[in-house]
């Protein structure tokens with residue numbers, strides 16, 4: 001049976017990646033924008049809490065199960081900034097060019113270029129689901145001054161994976177999904193769903 005699932009995100013890059021990642025599974029993925037569901041406030045200081053707020057909101061508005069992603073990039077020389085504020089680091093929510101520019105400026109003169117992407121995923125069956133599925137995963141790399149590549153989204157042109165010798169924006173979509181913070185988190189979530197289904 002195909003299960004309807006609202007995707008509680010308005011980020012086109014995320015929506016594309018989830019559609020690719022969820023394609024092998026039995027979900028009819030409905031981005032919340034298609035249902036006219038607006039973005040919700042993200043007032044919390046942890047990725048998990050923001051993801052839970054997004055998932056609950058989308059489920060409340062749609063009456064359907066919902067999946068939410070709260071993610072970001074954490075620079076180690078900046079004590080984890082921009083972190084949970086990655087989307088609005090430069091002020092305006094979703095201004096990728098300004099966010100990237102601010103991150104590169106903040107790292108000038110810093111020797112430690114280590115960073116990680118983090119992705120928190122929350123799936124709820126209903127807005128008051130007492131047992132949401134919750135996972136969090138990380139992807140480690142380096143922040144480079146010069147942008148390279150035109151795939152992916154957000155901070156990808158500046159996020160370099162030493163093992164691959166490429167930025168994430170230079171990876172094929174399938175290659176990114178196989179190793180990314182989002183890909184890792186989603187596979188863990190699917191495993192939890194499969195275990196639950198086994199005992200249903």
Ligand SMILES: O=P(O)(O)OP(=O)(O)OP(=O)(O)OC[C@H]1O[C@@H](n2cnc3c(O)ncnc32)[C@H](O)[C@@H]1O
Pocket residue numbers: 008009010011014039042069070071072073086087088094096099117152153154155156180182
């Ligand atoms: O809240 P929604 O509607 O899902 O969309 P958003 O873009 O606001 O998403 P977040 O609040 O989770 O903020 C995530 C930020 O981190 C960036 N980010 C997250 N995952 C990324 C990835 O895989 N590649 C590049 N940037 C990423 C993204 O561009 C945003 O600036």
Ligand SMILES: [Mg+2]
Pocket residue numbers: 042087
């Ligand atoms: Mg957001």
